[in-house]
Structure formats: structure tokens, C-alpha cells
Amino acid sequence: xxxxxxxxxxxxxxxxxxxxxxxxxxxxxxxxxxxxxxxxxxxxxxxxxxxxxxxxxxxxxxxxxxxxxxxxxxxxxxxxxxxxxxxxxxxxxxxxxxxxxxxxxxxxxxxxxxxxxxxxxxxxxxxxxxxxxxxxxxxxxxxxxxxxxxxxxxxxxxxxxxxxxxxxxxxxxxxxxxxxxxxxxxxxxxxxxxxxxxxxxxxxxxxxxxxxxxxxxxxxxxxxxxxxxxxxxxxxxxxxxxxxxxxxxxxxxxxxxxxxxxxxxxxxxxxxxxxxxxxxxxxxxxxxxxxxxxxxxxxxxxxxxxxxxxxxxxxxxxxx
Amino acid sequence: xxxxxxxxxxxxxxxxxxxxxxxxxxxxxxxxxxxxxxxxxxxxxxxxxxxxxxxxxxxxxxxxxxxxxxxxxxxxxxxxxxxxxxxxxxxxxxxxxxxxxxxxxxxxxxxxxxxxxxxxxxxxxxxxxxxxxxxxxxxxxxxxxxxxxxxxxxxxxxxxxxxxxxxxxxxxxxxxxxxxxxxxxxxxxxxxxxxxxxxxxxxxxxxxxxxxxxxxxxxxxxxxxxxxxxxxxxxxxxxxxxxxxxxxxxxxxxxxxxxxxxxxxxxxxxxxxxxxxxxxxxxxxxxxxxxxxxxxxxxxxxxxxxxxxxxxxxxxxxxxxxxxxxxxxxxx
Amino acid sequence: xxxxxxxxxxxxxxxxxxxxxxxxxxxxxxxxxxxxxxxxxxxxxxxxxxxxxxxxxxxxxxxxxxxxxxxxxxxxxxxxxxxxxxxxxxxxxxxxxxxxxxxxxxxxxxxxxxxxxxxxxxxxxxxxxxxxxxxxxxxxxxxxxxxxxxxxxxxxxxxxxxxxxxxxxxxxxxxxxxxxxxxxxxxxxxxxxxxxxxxxxxxxxxxxxxxxxxxxxxxxxxxxxxxxxxxxxxxxxxxxxxxxxxxxxxxxxxxxxxxxxxxxxxxxxxxxxxxxxxxxxxxxxxxxxxxxxxxxxxxxxxxxxxxxxxxxxxxxxxxxxx
Numbered sequence: 001x002x003x004x005x006x007x008x009x010x011x012x013x014x015x016x017x018x019x020x021x022x023x024x025x026x027x028x029x030x031x032x033x034x035x036x037x038x039x040x041x042x043x044x045x046x047x048x049x050x051x052x053x054x055x056x057x058x059x060x061x062x063x064x065x066x067x068x069x070x071x072x073x074x075x076x077x078x079x080x081x082x083x084x085x086x087x088x089x090x091x092x093x094x095x096x097x098x099x100x101x102x103x104x105x106x107x108x109x110x111x112x113x114x115x116x117x118x119x120x121x122x123x124x125x126x127x128x129x130x131x132x133x134x135x136x137x138x139x140x141x142x143x144x145x146x147x148x149x150x151x152x153x154x155x156x157x158x159x160x161x162x163x164x165x166x167x168x169x170x171x172x173x174x175x176x177x178x179x180x181x182x183x184x185x186x187x188x189x190x191x192x193x194x195x196x197x198x199x200x201x202x203x204x205x206x207x208x209x210x211x212x213x214x215x216x217x218x219x220x221x222x223x224x225x226x227x228x229x230x231x232x233x234x235x236x237x238x239x240x241x242x243x244x245x246x247x248x249x250x251x252x253x254x255x256x257x258x259x260x261x262x263x264x265x266x267x268x269x270x271x272x273x274x275x276x277x278x279x280x281x282x283x284x285x286x287x288x289x290x291x292x293x294x295x296x297x298x299x300x301x302x303x304x305x306x307x308x309x310x311x312x313x314x315x316x317x318x319x320x
Numbered sequence: 321x322x323x324x325x326x327x328x329x330x331x332x333x334x335x336x337x338x339x340x341x342x343x344x345x346x347x348x349x350x351x352x353x354x355x356x357x358x359x360x361x362x363x364x365x366x367x368x369x370x371x372x373x374x375x376x377x378x379x380x381x382x383x384x385x386x387x388x389x390x391x392x393x394x395x396x397x398x399x400x401x402x403x404x405x406x407x408x409x410x411x412x413x414x415x416x417x418x419x420x421x422x423x424x425x426x427x428x429x430x431x432x433x434x435x436x437x438x439x440x441x442x443x444x445x446x447x448x449x450x451x452x453x454x455x456x457x458x459x460x461x462x463x464x465x466x467x468x469x470x471x472x473x474x475x476x477x478x479x480x481x482x483x484x485x486x487x488x489x490x491x492x493x494x495x496x497x498x499x500x501x502x503x504x505x506x507x508x509x510x511x512x513x514x515x516x517x518x519x520x521x522x523x524x525x526x527x528x529x530x531x532x533x534x535x536x537x538x539x540x541x542x543x544x545x546x547x548x549x550x551x552x553x554x555x556x557x558x559x560x561x562x563x564x565x566x567x568x569x570x571x572x573x574x575x576x577x578x579x580x581x582x583x584x585x586x587x588x589x590x591x592x593x594x595x596x597x598x599x600x601x602x603x604x605x606x607x608x609x610x611x612x613x614x615x616x617x618x619x620x621x622x623x624x625x626x627x628x629x630x631x632x633x634x635x636x637x638x639x640x641x642x643x644x645x646x647x648x649x650x651x652x
Numbered sequence: 653x654x655x656x657x658x659x660x661x662x663x664x665x666x667x668x669x670x671x672x673x674x675x676x677x678x679x680x681x682x683x684x685x686x687x688x689x690x691x692x693x694x695x696x697x698x699x700x701x702x703x704x705x706x707x708x709x710x711x712x713x714x715x716x717x718x719x720x721x722x723x724x725x726x727x728x729x730x731x732x733x734x735x736x737x738x739x740x741x742x743x744x745x746x747x748x749x750x751x752x753x754x755x756x757x758x759x760x761x762x763x764x765x766x767x768x769x770x771x772x773x774x775x776x777x778x779x780x781x782x783x784x785x786x787x788x789x790x791x792x793x794x795x796x797x798x799x800x801x802x803x804x805x806x807x808x809x810x811x812x813x814x815x816x817x818x819x820x821x822x823x824x825x826x827x828x829x830x831x832x833x834x835x836x837x838x839x840x841x842x843x844x845x846x847x848x849x850x851x852x853x854x855x856x857x858x859x860x861x862x863x864x865x866x867x868x869x870x871x872x873x874x875x876x877x878x879x880x881x882x883x884x885x886x887x888x889x890x891x892x893x894x895x896x897x898x899x900x901x902x903x904x905x906x907x908x909x910x911x912x913x914x915x916x917x918x919x920x921x922x923x924x925x926x927x928x929x930x931x932x933x934x935x936x937x938x939x940x941x942x943x944x945x946x947x948x949x950x951x952x953x954x955x956x957x958x959x960x961x962x963x964x965x966x967x968x969x970x971x972x973x974x
Contacts, residue, residue, distance in 0.1 A: 203625075204814070234812055241356075459968075
């Protein structure tokens with residue numbers, strides 16, 4: 001089956017001609033599989049076999065979603081990277097390591113002869129290169145529309161693996177949870193998202209990586225003039241005191257050191273932060289950093305856990 | 321006993337110190353009045369029950385201003401001492417592997433025992449920077465033909481080697497970004513209770529002041545020092561201890577402030593020549609002033625958010641330093 | 653007898669280095685292929701091409717730079733280039749966000765990066781060399797100072813970008829030879845080949861230049877013109893190699909000094925190829941060790957920084973004792 005691909009690759013012009021690649025891929029896929037579907041992904045369209053049995057996944061969020069939909073057994077290759085708790089079984093030796101998130105080991109991928117390769121987020125840029133080896137789709141979640149992106153990705157996976165009913169059920173669960181959280185959050189007061197790293201802090205606003213807390217989950221931002229940008233702003237403790245949020249959502253960049261939120265909690269525990277509403281009401285939430293930035297909160301379970309954590313936090317205080 | 325500093329130029333130079341001291345104090349007042357929280361000096365004496373203003377002063381403003389002055393003074397003095405010991409204008413803790421070694425120490429102790437109290441961390445960082453600086457000195461002693469540019473280059477390469485080790489570890493634990501945050505000088509996290517280690521640095525710098533003349537002698541070489549009846553090895557070790565200690569306290573409190581040890585002593589030596597006893601107070605004052613000024617700029621440009629002082633000093637310091645360099649060249 | 657040995661030593665060293673380089677290349681091409689030859693060979697050939705190109709750029713530029721600046725310690729790599737590269741990459745990511753990692757932007761980014769870095773280098777070198785007083789102090793210090801300035805600007809942006817963006821940045825900041833973009837490789841090879849033609853025409857003048865400015869001028873070398881053309885060549889070489897794989901700080905220092913020591917000659921027909929071959933040995937050999945033997949995910953540049961730095965320090969101190 002790789003004959004076409006090989007001869008093509010050896011003569012492949014060094015300048016990328018994605019159109020040609022795509023054409024060659026579709027003929028190749030048609031030759032080996034009777035059933036393929038045309039799939040729209042972040043970097044174009046691809047012909048993908050239906051119910052592929054050998055899948056290489058570079059995207060942790062997709063691994064998460066596949067596991068949630070009970071189709072993780074088709075995965076044969078995963079990247080070498082730290083895994084969050086709920087995905088830890090992908091660390092077993094039965095899964096072939098196919099390189100890091102950034103640097104696919106093309107030789108290993110080629111050896112596995114996968115029927116489908118899924119990239120996303122950090123591995124997204126490698127889609128064109130991997131597409132020369134096997135049908136490759138990019139499921140990168142666009143931060144401007146995270147939820148609708150998660151929707152379409154989950155539906156797409158459901159379609160490819162013939163799990164559409166399960167996908168819809170999970171999505172409904174997620175949307176119900178979001179709606180419920182939104183209702184609670186709207187009356188819960190203002191929130192400030194703080195990233196701590198190396199003893200210093202930056203604040204993130206709506207529209208940022210963590211902005212989903214404001215944009216989708218409906219917590220009112222404590223600061224309205226935090227510009228809509230991907231990056232945060234360096235802030236001091238006085239800034240936190242002055243904005244006096246009802247909730248502080250903490251993303252701890254230094255999770256590798258000690259346990260979750262430990263170093264962040266130490267950092268925040270000071271006379272100024274203690275005077276904020278959030279601290280007084282014990283409404284400082286240490287977000288699960290794996291789910292929030294390693295999975296970019298784009299996997300199904302990661303998303304549901306995130307919603308759950310925030311929802312629990314709000315509920316706990318509404319009973320007071 | 322052995323060295324009698326000329327008394328006349330000294331007293332006159334001490335009198336001259338009055339002006340920069342007043343300037344530093346004025347800057348301190350400005351520094352205290354800047355911040356996100358509600359604060360003004362008039363509130364302090366206004367007869368209201370508002371304890372918040374005093375609290376802000378004591379918890380946040382005063383510590384930050386003090387931390388800035390202390391770091392600036394001690395780092396500049398550390399640079400001066402290194403330049404005396406090595407007899408090279410272009411050496412300072414960040415061009416001698418000292419800062420990189422301190423950072424490696426902090427990273428390791430944070431990884432191995434995250435709950436270690438800050439004081440112990442500082443000791444570890446100090447020990448590491450001491451070792452790094454010792455290696456640097458040992459290397460220098462093995463390069464007999466010490467061309468002036470070779471010295472900082474060896475320091476930079478040594479720093480690069482240590483940094484490679486640090487990066488290797490940080491990369492493994494996904495801590496490279498945190499490492500960047502640690503190492504860039506930034507006083508936004510300084511509060512009461514989180515900067516006091518810097519007083520140890522001041523203590524060390526004061527000790528160095530008393531030994532000032534001896535460092536000048538030590539810089540002249542071992543034979544010369546011994547002829548004057550001083551213990552060269554002990555002096556050098558003491559100097560290194562001071563430099564390492566200062567570097568460790570500053571790095572652990574706020575991160576590195578590049579250039580300071582390089583630029584301030586160089587300006588002062590342009591103004592006053594190389595007598596250390598005479599230049600130490602100037603170096604300290606100018607160091608404190610420069611750091612204070614840069615932090616004020618960093619806090620104001622993007623108010624209410626901050627620009628870390630490491631960046632401000634990096635940019636302003638570079639421009640200043642290049643001006644000095646090229647100004648010197650044009651005159652030459 | 654003695655004369656004979658002295659005469660043949662550089663050639664012998666070159667031969668030895670060539671053999672070592674070829675062995676490294678063969679090992680790199682063949683280790684761990686596991687039967688998929690027709691797939692692995694073209695893939696690895698691309699990587700080899702990139703590694704050799706970088707070795708070529710860094711080796712040549714380091715030796716030539718040391719010739720025209722009459723020293724053996726400075727290399728163009730330590731002149732703030734890495735910091736400028738970091739600044740450009742960080743700035744791009746800061747402004748454009750994650751989109752920058754998209755494939756489309758890569759060639760544009762590359763050309764822009766090469767252009768900016770070449771411009772910076774020409775400006776820096778020109779201002780320093782044209783001012784009459786050519787002080788090594790100044791060149792070195794200005795380089796360090798620019799480096800510090802660029803680095804502190806990047807540090808601010810790194811401090812506030814979100815972790816996801818940083819990971820992408822980190823990937824680009826460490827010199828990596830595992831994911832060289834082949835389309836960029838073609839642009840690079842063409843650029844380097846064109847620039848090399850300048851160097852080829854000047855090749856006879858370098859031995860004379862190393863005798864010092866006055867002697868060179870007396871011997872009829874058009875000093876200023878040669879100097880300027882050479883600086884352009886160095887700037888392009890360093891910029892291309894940095895933009896292609898990322899910064900490798902101490903490699904130039906390492907290979908040039910080893911080349912002088914091993915060949916025991918200062919004739920450029922020996923030192924230049926020796927430096928390039930040493931570069932190939934270090935890069936290809938290092939990558940082979942890292943990738944195939946230790947299976948480490950650590951970027952090669954970190955290892956080279958470490959080993960290169962140690963070797964440099966060893967060289968400097970050993971030279972002192974002799």
C-alpha cells in the first residue's frame with residue numbers, strides 16, 4: 001500500500017505542495033480501504049478510513065476524548081510526555097512511543113503503518129509532514145471558540161469511529177454541565193485568573209487561554225481592562241488586593257515541584273491577599289494544571305473535570 | 321595599619337556624597353508612593369481610623385523600596401569587589417558563573433526538597449555560587465597571560481556550562497519557563513517577610529567595606545599582598561564569600577539584575593579612579609539609585625501592570641553601557 | 653625527518669577527520685533502521701544535509717572571523733546572535749500567538765529572521781571595524797551587552813505568555829536537528845552556496861590577512877574591501893545556521909580552536925576544512941549518540957553547550973601552562 005507513497009516521497013519536491021499530497025493520499029486510502037470519508041480538520045480536508053483499527057495520536061486532548069468514548073483500544077502509538085492521572089494507562093509499554101509532542105519520530109510512525117494519525121495543539125504544525133506517511137488530521141482547538149471546537153472534534157471522532165450516539169450523549173452531558181455552571185457562576189461574583197510561576201504572578205483576562213472561565217462559564221471578570229490577548233500581565237499583590245475579586249482561580253506553572261497548588265498557595269498566603277474577598281470566603285480555586293494547559297481543556301474528560309471542579313467550588317459556597 | 325588613605329580627598333568626597341544620598345531618599349519617597357493600592361502620604365497623617373494605609377506602607381511599599389535599594393547597593397558592591405580581586409573591569413557576578421551557579425542551586429534544592437525554608441535555600445544557593453566562583457578563580461589562575469577580554473569570556477563560557485546543566489534539569493521537569501521567571505529580576509512579589517534575606521547581603525557588603533583597602537591590595541597579586549603581610553588566600557576567599565552571599569540573597573529574593581555590577585563600578589571609576597575605599601560608598605549609592613529608578617519606570621510604564629526590573633535594567637543598562645563604551649573609544 | 657612530519661601533519665589530520673566524519677555519518681544513517689531502508693535513508697539524508705550545512709556555516713564563519721579579528725577566542729556566535737534569535741522568536745509568538753506555529757508562516761519567518769540577523773550583524777561588525785580603533789574589547793563587550801539587552805526583553809515576554817505558548821517557543825529556542833524543514837533547507841543551501849562564492853574568490857587573501865593588517869596592505873590586499881565582504885559572508889552564514897536550527901553558542905569556538913590545535917597550522921587550506929569536519933563530527937556524532945544510543949529527548953544544543961564549554965575552558969587553561 002505504501003508503494004505510491006514511497007515513490008511519491010522520493011520524488012517529492014521539497015517545496016510543500018499540499019494539494020498533490022492530498023491527492024496522492026486519497027488514491028492511496030481508496031486502494032486499501034473500501035470505506036473512507038472526507039474529513040474537514042484545522043488544516044484542510046483529508047480522506048480518512050472509517051473505523052480505523054490502528055491509530056497514532058499525538059494530541060493529549062484527543063486521547064482523552066477517545067478514552068471517554070471507549071475507543072482507546074484503537075490507539076497504538078502515543079507521544080513521550082507526562083500524562084495526567086486519568087490518561088496514565090497510555091504510559092504502559094504496550095503503546096509505542098512515537099516521539100515527543102513536537103518531534104514525531106517519523107521512522108517509528110512509518111513502521112507502525114497507522115491507518116490514521118491525529119495531531120493537535122503543539123503537534124499541529126507537523127500535520128503536513130505526517131500526512132506523507134498516513135492520513136493525518138489536525139484537531140487543534142481554536143481558543144476563540146473552544147466549546148464549539150470541542151463539539152466538532154468530538155462529533156468528528158464519533159463519526160470516524162462509528163460512535164456517534166455516545167459522542168452526542170457525552171456532548172449533551174457537557175453542555176448541560178456548562179449551562180448549570182453558568183447559572184451558578186453568574187451570581188457568584190467576580191473572578192480573577194492568576195498564573196503563578198517562580199514566585200511571580202501574571203493575570204489573565206477574558207479571551208486568553210484561561211478566559212473560558214469568563215467567556216463560557218460565566219464568571220464576571222474582576223478586571224475589565226485586561227486586554228484580550230493570549231498572554232497575561234505581570235501583577236503585584238497590591239493589584240490583587242485592589243481588584244478584590246470574589247474568586248481567585250490559580251494556575252500553578254510549577255506543578256512539577258511538590259503537589260498541586262502547593263507552591264502557589266504559599267505564594268498567595270500573605271497579608272495583602274488575605275484581605276481579599278476571595279481569601280476571606282475561602283474562594284481560591286487551584287485549577288488542575290494538567291487539564292487546563294497540558295490538555296488545553298479540550299479533551300472531553302478534562303473539560304468535564306474542569307467544569308466539575310468549578311461547579312463544586314461554587315456549590316460548596318452557596319450552602320454557606 | 322599599613323595603608324594610609326589620603327585624608328583630604330576622602331573627606332571632600334564624603335561631603336560630595338550628600339547630594340546623591342538626598343537624591344536616593346527622594347526617589348525612595350516616590351517609590352513608596354507608587355503602587356496599585358490606594359495610598360498617599362497625606363492619608364498617613366490624616367486623622368482617620370483607616371489602618372489600611374499604614375498596613376499597605378508597612379507590608380508592601382516599604383519592603384519593596386528597601387529591597388530595591390538593598391539589592392542595588394549590594395550587587396553593585398559585589399561587582400566592584402570582583403573587579404578588584406580579578407583586576408578586570410568587565411567581571412561581575414553574571415560574567416563569572418556566579419549567578420548561574422546560584423540558580424542551579426536553587427533549582428536543585430527546589431526540586432529535591434520543595435518545602436525547604438527560604439533561608440536554607442539561600443544557603444544552598446550561596447554554597448553553589450561560591451563553588452562556581454571558586455572554579456572561575458581557579459581557572460583564571462591557570463591562564464597566566466590574562467588578556468582583559470579573556471577573563472569575562474571564560475566567565476561567560478563557565479556560566480554557559482552551568483546554565484546547560486540547569487537547562488538540562490529544568491527541561492526534564494518542564495520547568496524552563498519557571499526558570500526564566502526565577503532568573504529575571506522582578507520585585508513584584510516582594511512583601512514584608514519576603515525580602516529580609518537581603519539584609520544579610522547588606523551585612524556582607526558592610527564587612528567588605530571594612531576590608532576595602534585590602535581587596536585593592538589583593539588585586540595586585542599574591543606576592544605583593546604577602547609582602548605587605550596580608551594573607552592573600554584568606555582575603556580572596558573572604559571576597560568570594562561576600563560576592564557569593566550577595567548574589568545568592570538577591571537571586572533568591574528577586575532574580576538577577578543584569579549589568580548592575582558591571583555598569584555602576586565602571587561609571588564610578590570613570591569619575592573617581594580606582595581607590596576602592598573611596599569608591600565603595602559611591603558604587604553603593606549609585607547602584608541603589610539606578611535600581612530604584614529602573615523599578616519606578618517599570619511600574620509606571622504599563623500601570624497597573626508591571627514590567628520586570630530585569631528587563632528595564634537590561635534595556636537602559638545596555639544603552640548606558642554602550643554609550644560609555646563608545647564615548648570612551650571616541651576619546652581614545 | 654622532522655621536516656617531513658611537520659609537512660604532512662595537517663594533511664594527515666584532515667584525512668583522519670574525514671574518516672571520522674564519514675564514520676559518524678554512516679553510523680547516523682544506519683543505526684536502528686530496522687529494515688525500513690527506503691524510508692529511513694531519505695529522511696536521515698535530509699537531517700544529515702542540515703547538520704553538514706550548519707557545520708559548514710559555523711566552522712567557516714568562526715575561523716574567518718578569527719582571522720580578520722586577529723584572535724582565537726572570539727567567534728561570531730558569542731556576539732548576541734542567539735539572543736537576537738530568541739528575541740525575534742519570542743516577539744513573533746508574543747504578537748501572533750499560536751498561529752505562528754502554523755506551517756504557512758515558517759518560510760516567511762525564516763527569510764525575515766535571516767534578514768534581520770544579517771542586518772544586525774553587518775551593522776554591529778561594520779560600526780566596530782570601521783571606526784579605526786579595532787578593539788577586541790569593544791567587539792566582545794558590545795556583543796555581550798546586546799545579548800543581555802535582547803535577552804532581558806525576551807525574558808519579560810516569556811514571563812507573561814501562557815504555558816502552552818511557552819512550550820511552543822521552547823521548542824523553537826533550543827537548537828534542534830531532528831525536525832529540519834526541508835523547504836527551508838533548500839533556501840539555506842542556495843543562500844550559503846551563493847555567499848560561499850564570495851569567500852572562494854577571497855580565499856587566497858586570508859593567509860595574508862592573518863599576518864596582520866599592515867603586512868597585508870603592503871602585500872597588496874585590498875584590506876577594507878576584503879574585510880567588508882568577509883563580514884557580510886560571516887553574517888549570512890551565522891544568520892542562516894541560527895535561523896535553520898536555532899542557536900549553537902559555543903560550537904564555533906570549539907571547532908576553530910580544535911582545528912588550530914589538531915592541524916598545528918594556521919594555513920586556511922587546512923584550518924577551514926578541519927573546522928568544518930570537526931563540526932560534522934560533533935554535530936552528527938552528537939546527534940547519533942543522543943538520538944540512537946542514549947535515546948534522550950534533550951536538545952543537542954544543550955549537550956554541545958556543555959561539552960563545548962568544558963572543552964573550551966580546558967583548551968584555554970592548557971594553553972596557559974605550555
